[in-house]
Amino acid sequence: MTLRGAVLARIRLNPQHRAVQRDLRDATEMHRTLMRLVPDGLGASPRQTAGLLYRLDETDTTSTLLVQATSLDLAHLPAGYGHGDLKDLTPMFSALTKGRAVRYRITVNPTKTERLPMDQKGKRGQRLPLTGPDADQWWTRRAAEAGLTLHTCLPTPVAPARHPSKDDGKPPHHHLVRYDGTATVTDPDTLADAVLTGIGRAKSYGAGLLSLAPA
Structure with missing residues (x-):
């Protein structure tokens, strides 16, 4: 690697x-x-x-x-x-090997893109926050794409990332949720890249940093 x-x-x-x-x-x-x-x-x-x-x-x-x-x-x-x-x-990167058990923590901004009617084809829908089981499924899927198979997944709501100084008509905050749990490393190279570049959106505002430790 x-x-x-x-x-x-x-x-x-x-x-x-x-x-x-x-x-x-x-x-x-x-x-x-x-x-x-x-x-x-x-x-x-x-x-x-x-x-x-x-x-x-x-x-x-x-x-x-x-x-x-x-x-x-x-x-x-x-x-x-x-x-x-x-x-x-x-x-920490050197210790990432396939099959290794790890503990993780990450705060993420789970979202989906709004589906628009057919008469608005070509336009981009708004990004909508995901909560509850939908957010859990989002994180499970993104973790797998990042080279982790989750075993446990404990969500904790955290304060949203607010932007009170902004006045441009956009939503004033980013929805955030923290996940803690255990997982197995399935792809060390992909996982190392995910740790370095972050996961999901709102990386400028406190989301995406994945912490790993031996389980």
Whole structure:
């Protein structure tokens, strides 16, 4: 397996920091903050080129931001934003072998495209959020396409990614759901690519980052 480099930052957020409070309210602002951590000059699609993905893991007492990219400079976070550390993901990729049992966590934006009447043929329907069993089936299918066979699948609703600063007539949020469970690796190369590039839509707003650990 040929691997591209990637690092993961785990940042325990300071809930008293005004920039943290702003970013937790507005997914667009969070995206801007995190894009400062990757190099400049990455072309027309800097997030995609940098491989930037993130997920917010929250408990009753803490908010932890996981940020993944090919390169990250935590010195570019606002002073006092949080305490973070970096981890090289190469050992994790090297451990991905066919048949290996893993635990996973991912937050995703399950959607489907609205079907339009025949008289609107050629037009694109709206993207509609999936919930309940429909969302579970979406994730099971996308996991299989990414090289994972799921054994358990626990959904947890999480706060949507909101965009209160936007005023362009579009929906003000992205629906999100977190999945935790166990799975078996069926295709290590495809899975490594899915970890590096993310799964599904809304990758700029906290969806798509797949975390794996030995089961």
